[in-house]
Amino acid sequence: MSRTIKLLLAEDQSMVREALAALLGLEEDMEVVVQVARGDEVPAAARAHAVDVALLDIEMPGATGIEAAAVLRREFPDLKVVVLTTFGRPGYLRSAMEAGADAFLVKDAPAAQLAEAVRKVLAGERVIDPTLAAAALADGANPLTDREREVLRAAADGSTNAELAAALHLSQGTVRNYLSTAIQKLAVRNRAEAVRIAREKGWL
Amino acid sequence: MSRTIKLLLAEDQSMVREALAALLGLEEDMEVVVQVARGDEVPAAARAHAVDVALLDIEMPGATGIEAAAVLRREFPDLKVVVLTTFGRPGYLRSAMEAGADAFLVKDAPAAQLAEAVRKVLAGERVIDPTLAAAALADGANPLTDREREVLRAAADGSTNAELAAALHLSQGTVRNYLSTAIQKLAVRNRAEAVRIAREKGWL
């Protein structure tokens, strides 16, 4: 036994993706058998290639790595999923775990942890940054309702209330109410801060 | 002749940095002889190790890769500088060129372009993405004055006029005037949009 570990690698930045593949290629017992640059290409890639572990970046076009993880979890219950991200946001960790990820790594962790995490998840372990886990627990769950998140996300680019109302088919007053409640829940004083905090927490 | 090309690699995310080093290590004639994770550690690293080419990420703690490039250019006129970035912002390209960079690469370009760029700059060529160059020319120079940039940057986190005034030792009216002129120069309708556009262009 102990044949080569076959990996799927999903990451939108070519240079980073291929560099990670080169890094993993240095491991004697690992091989990246398929690479994709979009989240929505992950399921098809998993169907086309028998892989043991999927390494998924979060920020990708098409679908996030977390969404892709949820799909893989349903369709391939035995496939291990490692979520990899630039931003150590507590809310991301929480979402990734809820989507069924086996490991959660931030890109500023030492490179050695990547191969290590692959081996651990195959051994049935879960790998998460303890600091981030603590932060996720401390923050609690996302306090925003679907609508509040939707409005806040739409407001993030600097749209005015009138534009938001038109885009979301709501009245201006309703838009303002949602933003007002979001602002209060996040304990800030205006929409710009609300957007910033929600982003930092990974709640947006 | 044609001895090994010695490289300095500056990038704050360990995993990405070491992966890039692995990628470059696959090239027969190249070797990453020193890695740093902060912009302000670049000059010392260049002094301590005789390198032929410096690969600098832009977004780093301590100092940006562009600032580091300017320092290297002054102190080591023969050292070639390749600026590497996640964000293909026209303003970044302009600043990098003004700082004396020899090449400007975005991380979503194919990985092969990295080694290729290293060889080209050593041959005396300049390497820049033509699309990005066109965008930089089309955008023109940063239209914001120092003060406008400063106020806009400070306003980016959602601070109110009163807070900005206090932080920058200005009157509230002056803060509003600067923001107003910035908003007009960027042809947008509020500070949030101004921040977004300035960021996108690399003017912030």
Add this chain to the structure above:
DNA sequence: ACTCCGGCATGACAGATGTCATGGCCGGCA
């Protein structure tokens, strides 16, 4: 000497934003 531009400021005004009270509708839950 004159003009332009950037930095700094004030006051006045219109419009955008945030809060609050209030109420209707619906679905889930005790």
Add this chain to the structure above:
DNA sequence: TGCCGGCCATGACATCTGTCATGCCGGAGT
């Protein structure tokens, strides 16, 4: 059945934000 929470809306109010006119100062360029 009754209560609660999320969703949607209105109107009134206070405050914040963006614009404009205007003015002063100092440096750079003609």
